Structure formats: structure tokens, C-alpha cells
Amino acid sequence: MLPGIGGILARNLVAYVGSVEDIFSSSLNSLKKIPGIGEQNARRIRNSKVLEKAEKELEYIHKHGIKTAFYTEPGYPRRLKSCVDSPILIYYKGSFNPDKQRVISIVGTRNATDYGKRMIDDLVSAFAERGYDILVVSGLAYGIDIHAHRAALKNNIPTVGVVAHGLDRLYPALHRETAVSMLEHGGLLTDFPSGTKIDPQNFLKRNRIIAGLADATIVVESAEKGGALVTADIASSYNRDVYAFPGRSGDVYSKGCNQLIRNNGATLIEGIEDLEYFMGWEAVVRKEAVQSSLFVELKPEEQKVVDLLLKEKELFIDQISAEVQLPVSRVSVMLLNLEFQNVIQALPGKIYRLK
Numbered sequence: 001m002l003p004g005i006g007g008i009l010a011r012n013l014v015a016y017v018g019s020v021e022d023i024f025s026s027s028l029n030s031l032k033k034i035p036g037i038g039e040q041n042a043r044r045i046r047n048s049k050v051l052e053k054a055e056k057e058l059e060y061i062h063k064h065g066i067k068t069a070f071y072t073e074p075g076y077p078r079r080l081k082s083c084v085d086s087p088i089l090i091y092y093k094g095s096f097n098p099d100k101q102r103v104i105s106i107v108g109t110r111n112a113t114d115y116g117k118r119m120i121d122d123l124v125s126a127f128a129e130r131g132y133d134i135l136v137v138s139g140l141a142y143g144i145d146i147h148a149h150r151a152a153l154k155n156n157i158p159t160v161g162v163v164a165h166g167l168d169r170l171y172p173a174l175h176r177e178t179a180v181s182m183l184e185h186g187g188l189l190t191d192f193p194s195g196t197k198i199d200p201q202n203f204l205k206r207n208r209i210i211a212g213l214a215d216a217t218i219v220v221e222s223a224e225k226g227g228a229l230v231t232a233d234i235a236s237s238y239n240r241d242v243y244a245f246p247g248r249s250g251d252v253y254s255k256g257c258n259q260l261i262r263n264n265g266a267t268l269i270e271g272i273e274d275l276e277y278f279m280g281w282e283a284v285v286r287k288e289a290v291q292s293s294l295f296v297e298l299k300p301e302e303q304k305v306v307d308l309l310l311k312e313k314e315l316f317i318d319q320i321s322a323e324v325q326l327p328v329s330r331v332s333v334m335l336l337n338l339e340f341q342n343v344i345q346a347l348p349g350k351i352y353r354l355k
Contacts, residue, residue, distance in 0.1 A: 002041070002045060003044065005044070007088050008084065014072075028046050057193050064168070068090065068091055071086065077099060082212075087209065090209075091193070094183040096158045096186050103213055103214045104137070107148075107220070108143060109253045110142040115221070120147050124155050128156065139206065140175055141203075161182060162206050166195055168194035203227060207227055207231040212234075212238055217242050217243070228256065241278065241348065243267050246270070282353075305320060305335070306354065315352060318350075
């Protein structure tokens with residue numbers, strides 16, 4: 001609610017003061033001395049109207065069943081939290097787990113062709129056929145975005161739409177029926193409060209969330225310029241994987257993808273097999289791989305980890321830490337040793353599985 005204080009400065013402010021509550025109880029002089037705040041921002045913080053605005057927003061979200069997650073809270077998406085410019089607060093509706101072991105963002109042009117739609121249908125149906133526990137993220141926009149959401153729903157895969165406005169409205173209105181279905185099997189997410197106007201700049205801003213929520217971003221079709229290329233660039237800046245489907249050299253809505261591939265901004269994929277290869281995915285843990293680990297002499301604590309992964313297939317490092325009741329630092333060393341012994345495999349996002 002404070003103009004002039006974005007996500008990065010807000011985090012620095014909380015870290016400097018010690019807590020959110022202490023920010024609003026600090027004196028004007030104390031606030032002015034904080035790096036990056038200054039006189040103007042200090043006065044904004046001390047203005048009682050900002051708390052009144054926050055109170056109204058709080059009433060609205062309670063009334064309409066909107067959920068929130070602050071960046072210091074356990075419910076805040078794990079992948080998004082690691083992004084330097086991620087929002088400090090998100091609003092969402094629906095029922096979904098943003099920390100699924102596999103999260104993929106699918107983006108592209110608003111002028112999707114039959115080729116692009118077919119690529120999405122084949123890819124998403126393959127997710128279902130292989131039994132992947134996966135979440136599909138996109139932006140609910142015309143073209144590639146909405147087709148990705150609909151393909152996910154058709155295949156009973158949860159899907160989340162990241163919107164560029166508050167959850168008091170829906171844009172575009174033509175996608176309302178799909179959005180309602182997504183609330184039952186996925187949801188809608190934003191970092192904009194209610195009352196936010198539809199502004200072109202907000203669509204570019206929300207692209208960082210689409211990129212930050214996922215392990216990888218897939219560009220299906222794009223012209224030489226467009227929001228999908230912006231999302232791909234942001235994903236690369238977060239050290240996330242970027243993939244693109246190639247197209248014929250003369251096709252207008254394949255030029256962006258071909259350009260990404262040519263400039264090493266994305267890895268070329270033609271289907272699920274390529275994605276599985278580059279991401280190190282397997283539909284099931286192979287029995288022969290599990291058997292090979294039995295010949296390695298393991299310490300009792302290491303055996304606990306192996307038994308856990310044998311049962312759960314794939315887990316984040318902090319999930320392993322919680323299950324075996326050991327600190328993350330200790331578990332990290334154990335996982336590294338198991339990796340050296342060729343017992344486990346590390347996947348993007350600090351996910352581990354048996355090799």
C-alpha cells in the first residue's frame with residue numbers, strides 16, 4: 001500500500017527494523033535514517049491513511065474468501081521466495097500446492113496457431129499419461145496461455161493463472177468460465193490488491209511471478225517481441241530452465257522461439273521426451289536403479305534418507321530434513337555423499353530422488 005516502497009526495499013526495511021510491526025511504530029527520525037527510505041518514504045509510512053487502506057483491503061479479502069501469503073510465512077511459494085524481486089505479499093483463490101515437486105510455466109503469443117495449440121495438447125496430455133504430479137502455470141491471457149490452462153483442466157492437472165490485477169475482477173472476461181473451473185482444480189494468483197486498474201505495465205510486472213513459480217518456462221509460440229520473451233528472460237535471470245518449441249523460419253509466431261533458440265536463450269524441445277531428458281525426469285523410479293543402491297554400504301542416517309526416497313520418490317531438501325529430523329546443513333552433507341556414491345540424483349530446485 002506504500003507507493004515508493006517495492007518488494008526489494010520492503011525486505012530491506014523489515015530486515016533493518018526487525019519486524020513489520022516495528023516499522024509502523026518507529027519514529028519519523030528513525031525511519032529517515034534507514035538506507036533507501038529518506039524523508040518522503042518515512043512520511044508515507046507514518047501516514048495513518050495507509051493503515052486505513054490496509055484495513056479495508058483486509059476486510060475485502062476476508063469477505064470474499066481470498067487467501068494471502070506474506071514472504072515470511074510458511075505458505076509463501078518456495079520457488080518464488082528465492083527470486084530477488086518477488087512480491088512480499090500474494091493474494092490467491094482456489095486449492096493448489098505451489099510447492100509441487102514439478103511446476104512448469106507455459107507461455108506464448110496471444111495469437112496462437114493450430115500448431116501451437118497442438119504442441120500444448122501433446123505436451124500436457126503426456127504429463128498426465130506419464131503420471132507426473134505437476135502444476136501448470138500461465139497468465140490466463142488470450143492464445144497460448146488460456147489453451148495451456150484448458151489443456152491442463154482437460155487432463156485433470158491443476159493449473160494456476162497469474163493475473164495482472166486484483167481478485168475483485170477478471171480480465172479478459174471471456175475466460176471467466178475457465179477461471180471458475182480453475183478454482184476447483186488450481187486457482188488464480190496475483191500480487192495486486194483489489195481496485196487495481198487494468199494497466200499494460202502490470203502485465204509485464206506479473207510475468208516475474210509466472211517465471212518465479214516454476215522450475216522451467218516453456219515458450220510455445222512467440223513473435224519477435226512479446227510478453228512471452230520477457231518471461232523467458234526473467235526465468236533465465238532466476239537461473240531457471242527455459243525451453244522453446246521451434247517453428248518454420250517464415251512463420252511470424254515462431255520467430256521469437258527460433259530467435260531464443262538461436263541466441264541460446266532457450267533449449268529446443270519437440271516434445272515430452274526432450275523435456276524429460278533435460279529436466280532429468282522419470283515417470284517411475286526404476287527398480288534396477290534402486291537395487292544398485294543396496295550394494296553401497298550406508299550409514300544408518302543415510303539409509304533413512306534412502307528409505308524415505310524409496311517411499312516418496314522425490315523430495316525437497318527441507319522435506320527430507322523434517323522427515324529424518326536432522327538440520328538442513330547435516331542433510332545437505334549426507335545428500336552430497338549419497339550423490340558421490342551414485343545412490344541419489346539432485347534435480348533443479350534442490351529436489352532429490354534415487355538414481
